[in-house]
Amino acid sequence: MVQQVKVYQEVLDEIHRLIKEEGIMPGDKLPSERTLATQLNASRSSVREALRAIELLGMIVTRRGEGTYLRDYKSFQVMQLLATFVLQDTQTVENLTEAIELLENFAIEKAKVKIVPSELDELKRIINSNQSDREKHHLFFERIFNYADNQLIFHIWRLMQDFEEGLKTDVKYNYPYERVIMQLE
Amino acid sequence: MVQQVKVYQEVLDEIHRLIKEEGIMPGDKLPSERTLATQLNASRSSVREALRAIELLGMIVTRRGEGTYLRDYKSFQVMQLLATFVLQDTQTVENLTEAIELLENFAIEKAKVKIVPSELDELKRIINSNQSDREKHHLFFERIFNYADNQLIFHIWRLMQDFEEGLKTDVKYNYPYERVIMQLE
């Protein structure tokens, strides 16, 4: 039997510690790969394996020549990854449409109690603008989601929008915006 | 300007392709790191960076001396990871709880019209079993989601469950199973 904790796992822990104890905040710079390596008594390769992993998770962003920066990982980029993969095997369009509607209705319900009148004008302006249907839909619900107080659901909704975009080019239109606005009034 | 696609990203794509086109299924073995490296004209380091990343995502599992295997990644431990890394943030927890409820209610609504009586007995059996609360909750809704006809939403629900599991250790509160069953009857 061996200790099967891999070095790159330890590096992850260390980075976690850095964030917690050293007070590194989103946007801040992390120590360089070489620095981390010597600090942790690990090779640069191992450090890189760890960094690449959490980069994929969207927790950090690296810029060649500059450095590695902690990111605002509350942006749920993970969801993106998961979605990419989840949608791959399940992706019936109906499922997706239904899911999107579910989230949109959720947003509408939540918005009902919080929305301010001036916002309604803005919504009307959007649906009467001459942008593409897709643009309109996006803008319309983006504003509504502002009142839904749930960033997570909003993110998921956006992801689904993107996917839908990739799947079927049009449709969706004739969305009953007017009815929604009446509900909100 | 340069192509800023990193090698390890390409490796990820390639693995993706392998899974899709070569029909590699969960449990199957992936080519060895060295093989992948030569196949992709990349260094082993780069291949490893990619592998480590998706290992962290729980998509593969590696065993020294044996190889790298595609995993049944239905329950991503990303969530767990994120949980440890990301959030002590109550906002997130609330978002998550709300989202889970939204999906569960969706499932219940859909199940109402399709569920068969014998299934109700099964549901009752589950909530009266002596498994952990979390287990019960999982099994309970897994069955209900069977009737919801939406694999996508089911998947997302499962992901969120895992996520939540990583967040707060204890309990799936006093979920009103009885009330749900009454609704379904």
Place this chain on the structure above:
DNA sequence: GCACCACACTGGTCAGACCAGTTCTCGTTT
């Protein structure tokens, strides 16, 4: 004071080495 350039630093990538496990092969033993 300003412009410019060399140098130090950062990430990106590679090649090669060695260790530590597992699996396979093939000759020896029974």
Place this chain on the structure above:
DNA sequence: AAACGAGAACTGGTCTGACCAGTGTGGTGC
């Protein structure tokens, strides 16, 4: 012929050192 076992061949884990390509900086010359 079947069972065994030693070793080769393979797999992942880790490290070192090298080089490239960007970025930042400080000093020099104007």
